[in-house]
Amino acid sequence: MHILIAGYGVKISEFAEMLKPSTGKIYVVSEQDMSSIAGAKNITVIKVPPHEFTFAKNRVNLNPSRDVIIVTDFKEERLHKTVKSLSQMFPPERIIVVTNTESEDVLKKFPDVIVGTHYSIYRNQFKRFFKSVEVRSKLTKLRDLVTNKEKVLIIICGNPDPDALGSAFGLSFLIKGFAKKTEIAYTGEFTRHQNLAMVQLLEIPVIKYSDSMASGDTFVIVVDSQPDFFDKSINIKFNACIDHHPKKKRFNLDFEDIGRRYGATSTMITEYFVFSNADIPDNIGGGLFYGIKTDTSNLTKNTYENDIRMYQVLRRVANLEHINVIELSEMPFDSLEVMKTAITNLYRKGEILFSYLGEIQNPHFCVYIADYLVRVADISCVVVCALSTDKLTCIFRSDGMKKNVGMMCNKLFSKYGLAGGHKTMARAEIPVSMLHKLSITSDEISSWLKDMIFPRRKS
Numbered sequence: 429m430h431i432l433i434a435g436y437g438v439k440i441s442e443f444a445e446m447l448k449p450s451t452g453k454i455y456v457v458s459e460q461d462m463s464s465i466a467g468a469k470n471i472t473v474i475k476v477p478p479h480e481f482t483f484a485k486n487r488v489n490l491n492p493s494r495d496v497i498i499v500t501d502f503k504e505e506r507l508h509k510t511v512k513s514l515s516q517m518f519p520p521e522r523i524i525v526v527t528n529t530e531s532e533d534v535l536k537k538f539p540d541v542i543v544g545t546h547y548s549i550y551r552n553q554f555k556r557f558f559k560s561v562e563v564r565s566k567l568t569k570l571r572d573l574v575t576n577k578e579k580v581l582i583i584i585c586g587n588p589d590p591d592a593l594g595s596a597f598g599l600s601f602l603i604k605g606f607a608k609k610t611e612i613a614y615t616g617e618f619t620r621h622q623n624l625a626m627v628q629l630l631e632i633p634v635i636k637y638s639d640s641m642a643s644g645d646t647f648v649i650v651v652d653s654q655p656d657f658f659d660k661s662i663n664i665k666f667n668a669c670i671d672h673h674p675k676k677k678r679f680n681l682d683f684e685d686i687g688r689r690y691g692a693t694s695t696m697i698t699e700y701f702v703f704s705n706a707d708i709p710d711n712i713g714g715g716l717f718y719g720i721k722t723d724t725s726n727l728t729k730n731t732y733e734n735d736i737r738m739y740q741v742l743r744r745v746a747n748l749e750h751i752n753v754i755e756l757s758e759m760p761f762d763s764l765e766v767m768k769t770a771i772t773n774l775y776r777k778g779e780i781l782f783s784y785l786g787e788i789q790n791p792h793f794c795v796y797i798a799d800y801l802v803r804v805a806d807i808s809c810v811v812v813c814a815l816s817t818d819k820l821t822c823i824f825r826s827d828g829m830k831k832n833v834g835m836m837c838n839k840l841f842s843k844y845g846l847a848g849g850h851k852t853m854a855r856a857e858i859p860v861s862m863l864h865k866l867s868i869t870s871d872e873i874s875s876w877l878k879d880m881i882f883p884r885r886k887s
């Protein structure tokens with residue numbers, strides 16, 4: 429691409445210098461003294477008033493479908509004259525005008541040219557600088573705080589999800605060498621099998637939380653949650669919090685980074701890496717990538733510019749085959765046995781599918797099976813139930829078109845136990861003690877459920 433720069437002002441030689449290495453030939457059209465760039469390789473200076481320039485007379489050959497013209501001037505009237513003359517010889521959509529004032533006049537007169545101001549160019553650049561300064565100083569502050577601490581505990585509230593795991597893993601790497609020891613712990617349970625696969629494949633050192641872990645000189649950082657999200661039974665003194673959820677309470681912490689306009693905490697941690705020029709190892713990058721991917725549903729929900737930018741960075745870093753394996757690890761192997769029962773016990777009426785699995789150890793298997801069955805054509809609603817030691821679990825799924833399963837679940841089961849959810853997903857948990865109270869034996873559960881889910885029409 430060749431570039432012709434025309435006009436007046438100090439910016440002309442700066443533009444020529446700046447664009448020189450990245451492009452083809454550069455023509456500079458100006459009456460000014462251009463001795464500072466004259467003779468430079470690839471730069472041709474043409475000393476004429478810009479509005480008098482013509483391609484033929486000045487023996488310049490630009491390709492109207494490939495090359496570009498930049499016009500810059502600090503005097504409005506003269507600028508207009510130059511743009512007018514050039515846009516009669518060259519496609520205006522390939523002309524960039526850079527002025528020193530917000531010049532709406534140029535745009536009004538020449539709607540097809542691209543107009544930028546020095547101000548806006550600097551502003552965008554400074555925005556990036558400011559962000560970089562802000563993120564770097566946060567990381568420095570956090571590193572200072574953990575320096576020489578006996579232990580840093582990065583804690584995940586409740587059931588670990590990919591964003592929490594990814595950001596905890598990333599953060600542990602960033603403070604490595606500052607704190608003497610770092611641990612990552614979670615207070616809930618692993619429910620989704622993909623999250624277990626993530627931990628195994630990326631080798632994330634995460635352990636179940638116990639009270640003794642946060643004692644003494646331990647510096648506690650909560651990621652992807654806030655101190656008030658924790659169960660009252662967990663009594664921890666928090667020192668720091670990094671999270672992307674809206675902040676509802678004031679905390680008195682040593683360090684707080686509660687970001688707005690972030691779809692994932694993993695995005696915030698990735699920015700710590702990027703703006704401090706730290707290399708991202710591929711397994712750390714994989715964790716952060718999968719964290720953003722799941723929290724934003726592949727950048728389709730609750731997604732901001734920040735997430736998209738960091739996603740692009742991570743896509744180049746992460747091992748995408750690992751991510752693929754994690755995403756495919758939806759069900760544990762022993763769920764297949766339960767699947768067999770589910771298929772055998774399937775009952776269909778209209779667009780509703782129901783299956784009772786009998787007594788199983790892990791009620792979460794209902795979720796795998798319901799998620800699978802809802803993908804069957806001509807089915808709009810799925811209910812999968814199973815009995816475990818202390819409760820009867822019912823999982824509802826719908827395609828979101830006809831049935832609101834949250835309402836359905838609530839209507840059917842709220843009088844017996846916990847029941848609720850939303851349009852496409854819902855869950856009920858009925859304590860075994862309630863079944864005793866209703867005098868329902870384990871043999872009768874299936875027909876009791878069926879009668880409720882498919883009520884017979886009264887004649």
Ligand SMILES: [Mn+2]
Nearest residue numbers: 591652693723
């Ligand atoms: Mn999150």
